[in-house]
Amino acid sequence: xxxxxxxxxxxxxxxxxxxxxxxxxxxxxxxxxxxxxxxxxxxxxxxxxxxxxxxxxxxxxxxxxxxxxxxxxxxxxxxxxxxxxxxxxxxxxxxxxxxxxxxxxxxxxxxxxxxxxxxxxxxxxxxxxxxxxxxxxxxxxxxxxxxxxxxxxxxxxxxxxxxxxxxxxxxxxxxxxxxxxxxxxxxxxxxxxxxxxxxx
Numbered sequence: 001x002x003x004x005x006x007x008x009x010x011x012x013x014x015x016x017x018x019x020x021x022x023x024x025x026x027x028x029x030x031x032x033x034x035x036x037x038x039x040x041x042x043x044x045x046x047x048x049x050x051x052x053x054x055x056x057x058x059x060x061x062x063x064x065x066x067x068x069x070x071x072x073x074x075x076x077x078x079x080x081x082x083x084x085x086x087x088x089x090x091x092x093x094x095x096x097x098x099x100x101x102x103x104x105x106x107x108x109x110x111x112x113x114x115x116x117x118x119x120x121x122x123x124x125x126x127x128x129x130x131x132x133x134x135x136x137x138x139x140x141x142x143x144x145x146x147x148x149x150x151x152x153x154x155x156x157x158x159x160x161x162x163x164x165x166x167x168x169x170x171x172x173x174x175x176x177x178x179x180x181x182x183x184x185x186x187x188x189x190x191x192x193x194x195x196x197x198x199x200x
Contacts, residue, residue: 033153040117040151041200047120051173053194060199063145070143070195071107078105078139080131085145093135102134107141108191114150116158120173122146122196123158125166133169142191144171147199 045055058066064085071077077090087109111129115122122144124130136142152158162168174194 028156030156031154033157037153040153041148041198043117044115044120044146044151045198047117048173048194048196051120051194053120053173053196056195056197058197058199063197063199067109067143067145067197070197071109074106074141076105077107077109078102078135079109080129080135082128083109083111084129093131095132097135099134099138102138103140105139107143108135108139109143109145110136111145112150114152114158114161115146116153116155117151118154121155121158122171123162124169124171125162126169127166133167136169136171137190140191141193141195142171143195143197145197145199 048055054070056066056070067085067087071087075089077087078093079087079090080093083092090109091105108131110124110131113123113125113127113130124133124136124144126132130136152161171190171194174190174192
């Protein structure tokens with residue numbers, strides 16, 4: 001009976017919309033980025049640290065050495081396919097591992113699609129070097145490499161850079177909740193530890 005009612009309602013909606021429903025104009029009067037403003041990287045660092053993430057400043061030349069120091073012997077490690085730098089001793093995710101199998105890895109190392117200075121948010125879109133959502137959410141530690149040219153000022157700037165049909169994950173610090181008696185508990189919905197290697 002419930003299935004019949006659902007089908008009836010959906011059929012009436014489809015009939016009312018027709019084959020090509022009109023798309024309403026949506027006002028896009030967001031505050032634009034200020035091209036004269038400087039210090040976006042410093043603001044991003046401030047926001048990330050406020051969220052209890054660790055920020056490691058690095059350069060293209062020193063990235064692999066700085067990453068090795070940040071990993072400090074953690075093992076085993078998993079990385080997504082297409083990572084543009086080497087992570088010695090890591091396993092490349094083949095997309096077949098279950099959540100339980102991913103949980104056995106001490107950390108994941110990824111790149112990102114973009115980051116927002118004002119909110120300290122990092123965006124992943126599942127493309128090369130970023131991996132599928134499970135591989136970035138299940139291991140207890142996430143090491144994410146962010147390049148300076150990927151940092152934008154505002155959320156609208158971020159959304160303009162992203163492809164909405166891709167599987168987007170927005171990260172603002174380590175996973176945490178204060179649902180139970182307002183006590184902060186980390187690692188509930190994702191990695192307990194977020195380390196951002198910021199290439200200036």
